[in-house]
Amino acid sequence: MIRYIARWALALGLAFMGVMHFVQTRGFRGLIPDWATRFTGLDKDGVVVASGAAELALAAGLVALPKERRRIGWATAAFFVAVFPGNVQQWRAGWSAPGLDTDTKRLVRLLLQPVLILWALWSTRAR
Structure with a gap:
């Protein structure tokens, strides 16, 4: 039952953030490393929208x-691993994004990334 609730909570969090990528697209542009646009062939807005769509699909x-x-x-x-470089860039550059408007919040976000990875694996019994 706990894994079930954890999986639903993770899904709700992903869905919320996925929607936010569509609503606040410009607010997430600072997280996109330049290499990501070269790698994907998308502009920064396109990468933000694509990552939001991925969050909604997950x-x-x-x-x-x-x-x-x-x-x-x-x-x-894997998605949480893939977006980690953007989170590092955001923290190093001090860029604000929705809900991440201080250095402390950005650092906490970085430290929570491994927790999110483990949460995804544990709640789905993927480990």
């Missing part, structure tokens, strides 16, 4: 595809 998968739970857990963990 959230939906966590609750709607129980037979794929472990794979989605791994995909969610």
